[in-house]
Amino acid sequence: PAFTWEVRANDRNYHRQFKKRFAFCLTKQKYAGNAIKTAKYNVFTFLPLNLYEQFHRMANIYFVFVILLQTFPVISTLPWYTLLFPLSCLLIIRGLRDLIDDIGRHQSDRNINSRPCEILSGKSFRWRKWRDICVGDIVRLRKESFVPADMLLLCSSEPSSLCYVETTDIDGETNLKFRQALLVTHQELVREESMAAFDGEVTCEEPNSRMHSFTGTLAWRGETYPLDSERILLRGCRLRNTDVCYGLVIYAGFDSKIMRNCGKIKQKKTKLDRMMDRLVIIIFVVLLVMSLCLAIASGFWARMFQEKHSYLSAFYKHTTPAQQAFFNFWGFTILLSIIIPMSMYITLEFIYLVNSFFINWDLEMYYAVKDIPAKARSTSLNDQLGQIEYIFSDKTGTLTQNRMSFRKCCVNGTIYGNFWWKQVCRDSRDSRVTWSHRVEKKLDFCDVTLLEVAQRDNDPVLREFLRLLALCHTVMVEEKGDQLVYQAASPDEEALVLAARSLGYVFLARTQDTITISELGKKKVYKVLAMLDFNSDRKRMSVLVRDPQGTIRLYTKGADTVILERLQRRGPNETFTERALDRFAEETLRTLCLASKEVSEVEYSDWSRRHHEASILLQGRAWELDKLYEEMEQNLQLLGATAIEDKLQDGVPETIQLLKLGNIKVWVLTGDKQETAVNIGYACKLLTDDMEILEEKEISEILEAHWVCNNNSSGSGEAQCSSRSSQQHPKASHHKKRAIIISGDFLDKILHTGEVLKEKRRLWRQLACCRAVGSEQQGSLVEKAFVDLATSCQAVICCRVTPKQKALMVQLVKKHKKAITLAIGDGANDVNMIKTADIGVGICGLEGAQAVQCSDYALAQFSYLQRLLLVHGRWAYLRICKFLRYFFYKTFAGLMAQVWFAFHSGFTAQPLYEGWFLALYNIFYTASPVLSMGLLEQDVSAKRSLEFPELYVVGQQDELFNYRVFGITFLHGVSTSLCSFYIALWAFEDHVGSKAVGDYESFAVTVATSALLSVLMEIILDTKFWTVLSFVMVAASLLLFCLFSFLTQSIDAFRIAPAIFCFPDASRNALTDPYVLLVVLLSLVVNTIPSLTIHLYHTMTGKTTIQQKIRLKAKREPEPSVELRAHVSHGSFHRRSSYAFSHQEGYAGLITRGDSLR
Structure with missing residues (x-):
């Protein structure tokens, strides 16, 4: 992006001189004020603008046209009020509705623009309103206040100028985010006088809608400092756990990122709406045809009448039969127009x-535990709730509770945390089977053997395992009374830190360059040298620390698919751990691998230098850092694996069973590993033991047969097609119960992901097709064949899929099957899927409110879906x-x-x-x-x-x-x-x-x-x-x-x-x-x-539809009860796992600067 946005601190006159063109030769201020206006009308524009919008409807234009015809006496057949009266009622009612909505927007704008804030004026801060803020102003924010504009954080009352913000109104996430001021502004801007004298100049990219991206520089006193999103406070954030902070306004008003993202939401139309549009056109065409026929008949009748009654010719001397027919055509058009x-x-x-x-108002869908009612956020899609054919569901937080409990672990080839220890834990509450008295009651993990081994402190691998859990995370901590309260980016992270705490390795505090933990009662301070941040491509995070003895160690945790391939060696311990991962997955547990290595001083010095150079780049910074992270995270030593349980929500199996009986197919799209998702599928009755499970190998064979059937034109090919298609055609075998289980990598070869031809050629090469596939039409056959196969199955589970792939799956079914789809999820990664589906349902869960904010309907539990639909x-x-x-x-x-x-x-x-x-x-x-x-x-x-x-x-x-x-x-x-x-x-x-x-x-x-x-x-x-x-x-x-x-x-x-x-x-x-x-x-x-x-x-x-359907009830066989149990993989099941570590990227760089110890 072009770095043409220049902001000078405390210099309003500088910004006022710049103009920009916005329409023809009209200009306006380049730097917008902070007042916003979301209302559409004012006193003078309401009537013309509202009428203009209403007459975008073709039906209204048609009726006005007919009313204008009525003004001509020669063709008018109805009084003027017959159409004007109902049209006026329609316009008035819709206008009043729009007016009421806009009055609410005006009130909201007024409330927001009138919020108080403190702006630096002269050498002191004075109370003003949000609308008075200009670009370049320095604003003081206090605890619990909202950020009024996009600002560069200059300093705060926290040590090292750390700042805690909540972004619920921006991205729906409820966990705290952390921002950090530059060291130079933190040290220099300590008094109001120094802020008044501050004349730094920020050069950055033009205003844009990229919420998580910012690139710029601060020039001050002859030095240039790089800026990124970690230094920026976005408008709409709320200041938490920070008494005071100061910021320089970079983008104001409609230039702020949140306002740039307030685009129009695509209007969804139901199946009946689209049919109604077509029917009105049909009625209009029929009306014109009838008017034309009647007009022609009137012409013939007029001629016959004139010939038969020639003595009345004086009455017809001014009009011929043709003219009479012409006038009557318009007369009949007016007369019959009320049929529309x-x-x-x-x-x-x-x-x-x-x-x-x-x-x-439905109390049956009211969740009293959290006081959450059902909410219809869209009022025009209700009838489509009765036509759903496919449901696309997230797993974590939607089918499951998203309440993570540390259940098991495997350390040095030994599995700890067997469930039979639960009774021991219940019977041993007085003796406390955990190390720390600060452990919360909600901790479910309990294994006396593991605690005893940890207390003996004679197992170096277990020591490193627990130390990693206490060090390698982005959790923040504060002390309330005698309890340590953790602020975690995800429930997974919190569960791991709590498990380490229960076993004697307690995370106490962190500063910008240290982490303090208690190891079996001994307090130790580790110097943080680097945080290798998590992102969805890396699927892991690492921390590079120097221990109290001066040794440099790298601790890494992540998905087993990325950790196992980076190990220094593969021995018996690694083999046992892989088997343990399989067992954990069969028990529907979310898995994670832990590894570490020692780093020499020479290796670290060279890597640190290159890491610093990459971190100050303005272009290609992320790519260079990823290369360095990849270089460091090699030759690891496996410590073990963790298993976290995410329980099913209440009523999920019964709900899925009812939906299946209603001919609604449920597809689960999840980021979890295959075995975990499959066993959740069995637990919730999505999969049954009598189903034939099709995996990638079988699917490839079926698609290959389908390709041959559609492309082999020779006689022998047709015979071969006939013999193979009877068994493997995507639409064959409807009498069998089938389920499909595929991964995101396999989907990449089918879905339209941007490299269409490349991916589809690769797919067909893997399917042993000799034919060249080079056209979009041939590629579409792949998609259609897959959709035909998937929709013929009773269940589909897609593992390791990205948010984009979730949306593309929905789009694929809509495109090829013309089916009505519903997507349901609870996290920000489900938003794209929810927006793409015909109906989007958001679950009010633990992953924030963004899914709800983008949904058409909001529910507290997945089980309420049965009542919403049925x-x-x-x-x-x-x-x-x-x-x-x-x-x-x-x-x-x-x-x-x-x-x-x-x-x-x-x-x-x-x-x-x-x-x-x-x-x-x-x-x-x-x-x-x-x-x-x-x-x-x-x-x-x-x-x-x-x-x-x-x-x-x-x-x-x-x-x-x-x-x-x-x-x-x-x-x-x-x-x-x-x-x-x-x-x-x-x-x-x-x-x-x-x-x-x-x-x-x-x-x-x-x-x-x-x-x-x-x-x-x-x-x-x-x-x-x-x-x-x-x-x-x-x-x-x-x-x-x-x-x-x-x-x-x-x-x-x-x-x-x-x-x-x-x-x-x-x-x-x-x-x-x-x-x-x-x-x-x-x-x-x-x-x-x-x-x-x-x-x-x-x-x-007995031919009524209701009686026909009720009769099926008597024929329905009783369903066997389903209990949660391990289902051993069969056929071509193979374990390449998913990732159970679910926080967002960007935290590592933030928490390495600042102090969370109170």
Whole structure:
């Protein structure tokens, strides 16, 4: 990056002279102020901006277009208010929602910008507000305060200017981070006068969104000092355990890294949303076709009429039949435009919102232990919860508790910590089977033999083993009373340090260059020469120390895959340790290898010099340091291995079993070793003993056979393909229970990781394919073949995968199977996967809140997933589908009569109904019963939903709403409108007499009433779950129809505006006539009999979906109970382990400077 960002301390005038162009020739200050504005509108821009945003919706533009057509009297067939009124309601409701949201943003901006802070002004600090901060200011922060801008840490009240910060609001992680000031600023800037005189100049990269990266220099008094992210306090951090610190503002306001990361989140759309968009387009096209056909018919009718009634030619002399057809086309377009359901969208949003409240209020998903309720963070995805086909789950913290307990270890070939010692520990509490009285009660490890060996202190390997646990870590410590409280970057680290403490090796304190520990009661101080930091590529960390005797030693811990290959020799001890690692993995324990070596003074002096040179580089620093770390971490001596237990969460096996019965496949994507993940799979019922386990060798053979089948065009090749594919085709053997277990390295050869062709050529070479694979299309065949194979299996476990690979796995299934996916995790490494999936669920766990912050739904336990999907998801899908079905039905049933009326009115686009009926039909007359169905409908209770998970298949197969269902709904609505119209027409044609009601207005009221009652009866027949609100909603529809009919058809209203209220007393005249009432009743009966007959037939023959699924319950075999036990690897299982050490990189360089001893 270009180092063009220059910051001078205590010099605001210098920064104000710089401008930058942002639009055409307009300029603004290069260095932004610290005030932020996340609100979208102000008093003057709300109306135009909000309308501009709302008219980005094509439906709104269409309705405005139709309203504009209504302004032309020659083609207008409906009163102006029939579309303007519902459109106004829609715009107002959405506008009010946006306004309320923006008022909240304004309030939040005001609160943040008005936070108090201390800014150096002159020679003293004065209280100001955050918005007053400028680049180059020096700010004083006090304990528990938030950092107002991105700042260079100058000094702090802690020894060596160490600073403790919490970054929960930035990355969601709850553990403390550490920052360190430069030594020169720590020593020189000790008073306010010296800070006021400070004139250093920082040169660094331009503002960017890289949260964990910063490169720059500080020039002061003729010297230049390198700066990196370890010196920077980011906006949004909170100062912890540090009384006072001082910082120089580098980036302010929207230039700060946290604000640069506040980009727009990609809006997720559900399957039904996408289908709805297509259906509205289909309806619009059908509307235009009907308008065109009716317009053409009107032209022919006009010509025939003129020829037959030539004496009326004076009325047609200004328009030809073609012109008449043209005008009628637009007239019919206006008349039929109300068939597109405008009010459906706003009603849908309300249903989504209320169903989200149901999730939030569900006490069955409330975790009382930690006071964590379920939270629907997205309100527009509820129905998709009922259509999930694949669940991608993290293991640690999601399936397991992420509460690490040191259970076993192997030292010098001897295994300690067998579980039968637990009873001894319980019976020996008074005698204390641990060394230190400070050991917390939560420690689960207990082995009297190991403690006795440690106390005798005659085993040098065990001594080095425990010493490594006490020295090689990034834990910080503080003393509270008589207890040492550890701040660890991960639960693994804390468990290892606590285990060492229980065995007599107690970590006491650290400074920037020393670590103090107590070895069996003797305090020793080790000088820290270097910390070789952890990262996801190295999979290990090391510490280089000088012991009190002057000997230099390197202590290393990490994954066995990286430690074992760096050993000086392989002997019996190493063999025993590898076997112990296998045993630990079979018991679902997380493993770690420990090693050390002695370093000579000559080797260290040369390495230290090169290490210092690499550490001050501005370009390629990390790469050079990694090379030096690799050089030092060679020829190690193995000390042993540790085993940490991460227990299953409550209810995980039962939940996975229910999800499998609901035809939901669960894939586990984890960074753990294969054996650990496999045994967790057995423990949680994801894997069963009757499954055929496919590993990388078998998968390669199957993919090879699939490749041959798809690429061999010769006759012999086809015969070979036929014989092999019957056994090895990815989609074959569906009757077998299969599971796939693969590693991240194998996935790299399949997934699209950036070197597509290279990786795929390598894969096919390994599969012994002679054909050249060089195209993207051929590479895609690899992916599709793998996905076909994986999705045909009952379970998939991917071990040793990176966060990027997790997201790519999700993307792969979405791409090739078009399936609805759900990803669930609890850590920052799950965020990418959660964002990629159709539904993202965050677990409120011990790894911070970032997964929750990026999720669509937040839960406290994995077991709550069964209720979220099988109850709330299925209900939401049922409700939304029924709502859509009946909304379309009632629209077609009530309004298609306009088309039939055209055939009897000379195709003149004359509206059948009163304008107010058209305007209020979808908003008031029929909205409330359909709304009630969308909010409260249930086919079975929550208990039955969990008892019969097979019911969930309905949503996966789109049974309740699809193009076929829409077509049936359309025909049903058309038939209802036909019956309502033609029964009334037949009755009115023969209705004569002095008191007979046969006028146009009464006919329109009769058809409208028949259609309305038929729609309400259809909803009543199909409602399965009745509540008081359901009855109220149906009654409200009838009452609103009567009320508005009285108001809009009153004589007084007609006298005031006869053009608007043009149906005076029409309802009273028609509906008080017994003959009309009989006609309405006849229409209701005719429209209801078919639906009632179908309902009775399905009930009597048992063809309802629910009964079909419930019958499967009786056929289901009882599931055997599953207990946690070791499953010995078979087939091609081989142990190349995962890594149980799970903190982030960057801590080593931080903790080597500063004092944590209180």
